[in-house]
Amino acid sequence: MDFENCFPVWKKLTDAQKKRIKDNLYQRHVAKGTILHHGSMDCTGLLLIQKGLLRAYILSDQGREITLYRLFDLDLCLLSASCIIRSIQFDIIVEAQKDTDLWIIPSEAYQEIMAQSAPVANFTNEVIAARFSEVMWLMEQILWKSFDSRLAQFLLEESSLEETDTLKLTHEAIGNHLGNPREVVTRMLRYFQSEGMVRLSRGIVEITDKEKLLSLVHTAGSR
Amino acid sequence: MDFENCFPVWKKLTDAQKKRIKDNLYQRHVAKGTILHHGSMDCTGLLLIQKGLLRAYILSDQGREITLYRLFDLDLCLLSASCIIRSIQFDIIVEAQKDTDLWIIPSEAYQEIMAQSAPVANFTNEVIAARFSEVMWLMEQILWKSFDSRLAQFLLEESSLEETDTLKLTHEAIGNHLGNPREVVTRMLRYFQSEGMVRLSRGIVEITDKEKLLSLVHTAGSR
Numbered sequence: 240m241d242f243e244n245c246f247p248v249w250k251k252l253t254d255a256q257k258k259r260i261k262d263n264l265y266q267r268h269v270a271k272g273t274i275l276h277h278g279s280m281d282c283t284g285l286l287l288i289q290k291g292l293l294r295a296y297i298l299s300d301q302g303r304e305i306t307l308y309r310l311f312d313l314d315l316c317l318l319s320a321s322c323i324i325r326s327i328q329f330d331i332i333v334e335a336q337k338d339t340d341l342w343i344i345p346s347e348a349y350q351e352i353m354a355q356s357a358p359v360a361n362f363t364n365e366v367i368a369a370r371f372s373e374v375m376w377l378m379e380q381i382l383w384k385s386f387d388s389r390l391a392q393f394l395l396e397e398s399s400l401e402e403t404d405t406l407k408l409t410h411e412a413i414g415n416h417l418g419n420p421r422e423v424v425t426r427m428l429r430y431f432q433s434e435g436m437v438r439l440s441r442g443i444v445e446i447t448d449k450e451k452l453l454s455l456v457h458t459a460g461s462r
Numbered sequence: 463m464d465f466e467n468c469f470p471v472w473k474k475l476t477d478a479q480k481k482r483i484k485d486n487l488y489q490r491h492v493a494k495g496t497i498l499h500h501g502s503m504d505c506t507g508l509l510l511i512q513k514g515l516l517r518a519y520i521l522s523d524q525g526r527e528i529t530l531y532r533l534f535d536l537d538l539c540l541l542s543a544s545c546i547i548r549s550i551q552f553d554i555i556v557e558a559q560k561d562t563d564l565w566i567i568p569s570e571a572y573q574e575i576m577a578q579s580a581p582v583a584n585f586t587n588e589v590i591a592a593r594f595s596e597v598m599w600l601m602e603q604i605l606w607k608s609f610d611s612r613l614a615q616f617l618l619e620e621s622s623l624e625e626t627d628t629l630k631l632t633h634e635a636i637g638n639h640l641g642n643p644r645e646v647v648t649r650m651l652r653y654f655q656s657e658g659m660v661r662l663s664r665g666i667v668e669i670t671d672k673e674k675l676l677s678l679v680h681t682a683g684s685r
Binding site: 300301324326365366369372374375377378 | 520522523524526528547548549550551552576577578579580582583584586587588589590591592593594595597598599600601602604605606641
């Protein structure tokens with residue numbers, strides 16, 4: 240896939256704007272686990288995913304994490320270029336969760352075009368609004384869903400993303416996705432195991448009853 | 463104050479765009495407690511506050527609330543016109559927390575201008591990003607601050623907004639701001655009272671030691 244076909248508003252750019260992006264664009268292949276962007280330390284640029292998976296998360300002063308959202312093929316990561324919008328007053332970290340091919344659009348070039356072009360500015364709007372919506376969804380989960388439901392949902396999602404029922408995940412890594420301490424994860428996973436939904440071994444969570452996990456996602460009430 | 467002086471990008475509009483807004487704009491005075499916008503039921507329009515105070519909150523299926531942010535003089539409420547941006551996939555409720563004078567810009571007129579005008583689209587971007595930042599701040603509080611710290615902070619904020627140390631607030635209303643059940647609020651307020659920070663009576667929380675409340679805000683660790 241060419242950049243032209245992956246960047247949603249390409250056809251609405253002027254020739255000069257197209258050239259400005261093409262001249263500044265670069266392509267990167269990053270290995271799973273690479274940190275692509277780290278908070279306010281840098282204004283990395285916009286990341287357009289050709290193929291792969293990125294994870295955006297935040298970090299507390301005490302080192303606790305929570306995953307905000309994940310970005311898939313053809314998604315655009317804008318918060319890694321948060322310097323282009325003054326009112327973005329928070330920092331995220333972006334990590335490759337799989338080996339990923341992506342394009343990086345430098346912040347200055349994008350910002351310059353966004354200032355001139357209503358289509359690019361409106362596209363940017365939609366991207367921010369989409370991430371905002373994901374964070375709102377997450378907040379509602381944290382506020383109003385019980386932890387068993389969130390954990391069940393996470394295991395099912397991960398199993399679908401990795402296309403396997405045998406998940407290589409430590410309890411700490413799961414806690415980092417969900418924003419909970421490791422001990423809380425361990426306690427709930429042991430309960431899931433006692434109910435026959437998973438089988439636990441060192442660094443592995445094997446899903447043994449998908450239906451039952453799914454029923455937890457749907458029936459869970461408020462916490 | 464005229465609308466022209468309150469609307470930030472007025473000078474960047476064309477004459478036709480100015481006329482389009484002027485012809486569609488209307489002014490409203492709403493009493494404290496008025497619900498101005500309720501979720502996806504309506505696309506109310508953009509609300510520009512001339513003078514007053516609005517509160518934006520979300521509601522769970524079980525009827526629990528949490529305040530997302532408040533809007534002050536000259537702030538623009540955009541999520542009450544969420545139909546103008548397709549990717550906004552969540553519903554908020556907007557309520558007047560004080561008697562409020564405001565202008566309503568109908569959604570269609572604004573959307574039409576935003577599609578043509580890079581300055582308006584970029585201004586819209588900044589507004590969404592500012593609200594997104596407030597929600598991110600709130601999420602970090604919920605995840606990583608203890609409830610005593612959040613409650614102390616809320617009481618101090620409310621005291622500053624209402625310019626009094628005697629707050630007319632039920633425990634339920636406080637719970638609705640902070641996203642916690644009433645019993646949790648009552649328990650913590652009784653602890654604050656036993657520590658001499660507040661005095662409680664029916665429907666009233668009187669702040670008796672601001673310094674001590676403030677120290678709770680600053681020293682509170684992760685939950």
